[in-house]
Amino acid sequence: MDNAKDLFLGVDVGSVSTNIVAADEKGCLIEKIYLRTEGQPIKAIQEGMKRLAEALGPDASIKGAGATGSGRQLAACVIGADTVKNEITAHAVATQLMLPEVRTILEIGGQDSKIIFIKNGIVCDFAMNTVCAAGTGSFLDRKAGRLNIPIEKFGLYALQAEAPVRIAGRCAVFAESDMIHKQQLGFNAPEIICGLCEALVRNYLTNLAKGKKIEDPVVFQGGVAANAGIAAAFEKELKTKITIPIHYDVMGAYGAALLAIQKIKESGEPTSFRGFELIHRDYKTRSVQCTDCPNSCELIEIASDGEVMARWGGRCGKWAEASQNYINSGCRKM
Ligand code: SF4
Structure with a gap:
């Protein structure tokens, strides 16, 4: 991590706004993007990533990514996040860095x-x-x-x-x-x-x-x-x-980026980030039923180019865990 353009991303997907930040390995915020989610979180993430890629230029090398917000599982799946944390943790981490x-x-x-x-x-x-x-x-x-x-x-x-x-x-x-x-x-x-x-x-x-x-x-x-x-x-x-704080409007996303820095430094693993090519992928969300036990839970499934990337929902948490394992494994088949 000795390149000046080595950066870490934080994505905070909420019902109203989708915020994306890039921070350097010292935790300095380099760029921030704010978009309205408008009921289309995947579209908002892709548009935000497009704007971020343009703002950062071709030399940017993403070394880690974190996701937070009410749409964090979806965001984690789409970007290939190294860490997924709730908003409380993300906000607390960012605020404590500032004060x-x-x-x-x-x-x-x-x-x-x-x-x-x-x-x-x-x-x-x-x-x-x-x-x-x-x-x-x-x-x-x-x-x-x-x-x-x-x-x-x-x-x-x-x-x-x-x-x-x-x-x-x-x-x-x-x-x-x-x-x-x-x-x-x-x-x-x-x-x-x-x-x-x-x-x-x-x-x-x-x-x-x-x-x-x-x-x-x-x-x-x-x-x-x-x-x-x-x-x-x-x-x-x-x-x-x-x-x-100066970055009062993106503190959740900023916290997610700081958590990604911590995660990558501690694990020493390469990032699961899918790269800015994600902006060109076609994502589809649908409702499916889990048949693994009599509860027959309804799940939300997200797929891209015919590949199932994540499922969440359900009473037992098995699909949330499977989705996270999928991301952690570098997005090999679920
Ligand atoms: S998600 Fe869990 S609880 Fe729900 S049907 Fe599947 S195995 Fe059963």
Whole structure:
């Protein structure tokens, strides 16, 4: 690993976005790509890899790859990942590289959110929200549409509020009707937007941090960390300073790349990465039934050029294990 262009990839496939990063062997982030998943994760991975290959140039040599996110098995299969880890681990690893003493990570994405507690460098507790929109970015997206204000400007508007109005935001539906009520009472856009940011923060903390102690230092990341109004609302509610990492929007993918570096260094094995040719392959996903026992579980199967690459789903985990073994074996037949 002595070539200056030896790089490690991290891929984070979520329901809203697919993030891909390249880092050098010291863990410095060299390139990052952000795409909307738009319900087509394989297409998003291929498009992201295409853009990454163009950005890195022909001298790039990929020495390892990691996958994370809700679509991590799929991503691992498509790219040939050396390591597959959940989002909690990936986020914690990336954040600790940036701020080793971090104790609490607040992460808010487009459709989900999480909180991670770290003690002595180890994740000691966490919580995830994948069902309640009121504590995620989609809450603000919908309100931006109603107010006819671009979501990118929400933070600036919120910071202009002289006195935020309290929006009752225990759920996204109540928040909407209360927001309309407050508009009718004559509150201006900055006051309403600041109130929405504070409602999101209260929802997030109520859903994810109830009964848990938020200790300093606190790091805020995920796509919503771009919104200065939310960051200010967190600081006000928690009465502490929060840190936003420079690569706040791709921390999951960055963590996956760091985990790939660790895996390759520890194992000394060559990477399973399939190469950028994967962007030209034709992938097919279908539903199949496992007949190996009376449970008859439904499985998701992914194949490329007639070759079955992975199956997952099922109650016993045998196919997830078989798929991982397939990737680890350099993608010989399943
Ligand atoms: S996936 Fe496991 S539990 Fe389900 S049918 Fe197959 S062997 Fe049985």
